[in-house]
Amino acid sequence: MADTEKVRIPPPFEEAMKSLEREIMRFILRSTADREDSLDLFQETWLRAYRAYPSLRSADGLRPWVFSIAANLCRNRARDRARRARVIAGGGLEGDIAERIHLSAGGSPDGMIGLKRDLQNLPGKQGRALRMRKIEGLEYTEIATALDCSAESARASVYQAMKKLKASR
Amino acid sequence: MTPAKITAANEMNRSEFNDREVDTLIRRARPAIRRAMRRLKRPEARVGVIASPLGRLLVTEGPRGIANVHFLWSKSADRPLEMLRHRFDLIENENWRAALERELGRYFHGDCSVLDRRVDLTLVESEFQRRALGHLRSIPNGAVTTYQGLAAALGYPDAQRAIGNTMASNPVPLFVPCHRVIRSDGTIGNYGGGVDRKLMLLRGEGFRLKRDLKVPAEAVLGHRKTRIYCRPQCSAARRANPVNALIFADPAHARGAGLRACKLCNPG
Numbered sequence: 417m418a419d420t421e422k423v424r425i426p427p428p429f430e431e432a433m434k435s436l437e438r439e440i441m442r443f444i445l446r447s448t449a450d451r452e453d454s455l456d457l458f459q460e461t462w463l464r465a466y467r468a469y470p471s472l473r474s475a476d477g478l479r480p481w482v483f484s485i486a487a488n489l490c491r492n493r494a495r496d497r498a499r500r501a502r503v504i505a506g507g508g509l510e511g512d513i514a515e516r517i518h519l520s521a522g523g524s525p526d527g528m529i530g531l532k533r534d535l536q537n538l539p540g541k542q543g544r545a546l547r548m549r550k551i552e553g554l555e556y557t558e559i560a561t562a563l564d565c566s567a568e569s570a571r572a573s574v575y576q577a578m579k580k581l582k583a584s585r
Numbered sequence: 586m587t588p589a590k591i592t593a594a595n596e597m598n599r600s601e602f603n604d605r606e607v608d609t610l611i612r613r614a615r616p617a618i619r620r621a622m623r624r625l626k627r628p629e630a631r632v633g634v635i636a637s638p639l640g641r642l643l644v645t646e647g648p649r650g651i652a653n654v655h656f657l658w659s660k661s662a663d664r665p666l667e668m669l670r671h672r673f674d675l676i677e678n679e680n681w682r683a684a685l686e687r688e689l690g691r692y693f694h695g696d697c698s699v700l701d702r703r704v705d706l707t708l709v710e711s712e713f714q715r716r717a718l719g720h721l722r723s724i725p726n727g728a729v730t731t732y733q734g735l736a737a738a739l740g741y742p743d744a745q746r747a748i749g750n751t752m753a754s755n756p757v758p759l760f761v762p763c764h765r766v767i768r769s770d771g772t773i774g775n776y777g778g779g780v781d782r783k784l785m786l787l788r789g790e791g792f793r794l795k796r797d798l799k800v801p802a803e804a805v806l807g808h809r810k811t812r813i814y815c816r817p818q819c820s821a822a823r824r825a826n827p828v829n830a831l832i833f834a835d836p837a838h839a840r841g842a843g844l845r846a847c848k849l850c851n852p853g
Contacts (some may be wrong), residue, residue: 422642423634423662425672425677441607441614451610458614463621470670475665 426475429466436479440486443552447490457493461486480561483554487544487562534584538577541565545573630673633682639782642759644685645669650703651760656778657674658741672708692759693789697726700760708756713739717751718761727791727838728807729800729832738827745769753777765790767832771800786801791834799831805852807831814839819850 421432426432440461445455467481472481477517538546541563548562559570607608614817630647634657643655643662652673655665663705669675692699704722709715721851732752752763758777764786768774773794776783788794793801806822807814809829814836815822834853835837836846846852 422667423657425632425666425675428674428676438604438607439609441611444600445602445607445610454610455614455617458611459617461615461620462618463625466622466625470667473667 423476426469426472429469432469432475432478433462433465439479439552440482443483443547444486444490446547446551447487448493453493457486457489460489464489477561480554480558483548483552483558484562484564487514487548487584491540491544527585534581542573542577542580545570546577549574587647610812624802626708627672627674629676631678631681632669632675633677633685634680635682635686635689637686637689637779639785642689644682645673645674645675646681646685647705647707649705649707651707652705653756654758654760656758656782658778661843668708670709689759695789697790698761700726704758704760705756706757706761710754713741713744713747714751714754717748717758718755719761720763723761724762724765725829725838725842727763727834728842729767729792730831732766732774734830735766736828745829749774759786767800773800793831793834801834804833805833805836805839807833807842807844812844813847814844814852816845816850819847819852821847821849 439452441458444457444461448454448457450578452523461482464485468485484584519554535543535546545563548559549556554562556567556570556574559574560567563570563573607684619809628648630645630652632643632645635642635644640656640658643657643665644651645653653669655662661686666675668798688699688702696757705842706715706718709718709787717735720735720738721730732748735743736742736748739748741747750765751826752766753775755761755763755777764776764783768776773780773787774785784794793803795801806817806825807812807830808822808825809831812831813821815825833842833844841844
């Protein structure tokens, strides 16, 4: 029956995570723009991923899956911060994306300030999709897994985000 | 995304937070992760696919012994693997796998001492099942018991169906020899890996079973308390408490287990 089936045993968690550590830390750094928060969230991402790792059938899906854990934690942290009305040291991520989009379009430095604000005002899902696509270089299928939506929806989110940014200029 | 675009994205990533800065943060995060992992860490277990005359086996050995043997020919490995990964951090180890394969090869050539390896029954659900499987390990090579006899030995003489379910869900077949339990009418009954495999295992342990799958005429009844074996028709055997009775393939196996022949029926 299944005697010839290839048994795929996923690699140990630490080994599988080793190649993703930097990417995840960078993603969290960009999302929080705070080094101390990044340390906390990196640890939390690691531990949550370790706890849930047995449910992941194949190591192929590890990258988008860990990104989705990190993205959810970053979103929760941002919500928590907003609820407590704390001032988040901001602008880091949005500033970087704004700079890239702005400079690639050949814009002037004055337009940057408006673009940063527009990025901050993007709806949560569109902002996250744009970050994963433009900064992390994730495929649409990977973004879809991370955001728990379809690949078409991920593509549409990135498209809508870019459209809004262009319209606001 | 094209490879060129991926490279461009990676370039941008690096320029934004350089690798050294990111590595420093990861190093700072590590001690806290290590401390937390001490509480969360699952025990490590070695796992490997072993080829045997029965077919391919997925074997897992944890720190306390063999924890799982899965017959790959009967069911897919997905579910047992997921269940095992919730209990253990699985590590593939080729040296261990090859050594175990050699050992099991010895078993199939008649060396039953191989099955004396330590077993870990943590995957067994209930205490009753754990007791039943623990008791099974005391049945020697070349002997079988019945579902009813095993139930009686545990103090539940009517629990033969529960024993059947326990054997069906045995997580460590071969090493916990559930193939050494047969029906009271002398037929060999069912097996998780298939009746053919049970037949093959019992024949390998000395039972000359025929097509009717009944225990052969040369089998003798052994009594663990009195250390005496008799012919099944012997009046002494009929009087013996079934709790301690075992069926041996032939007189030689009974003598091998340290029993002496009955002086009434003289079974040979």
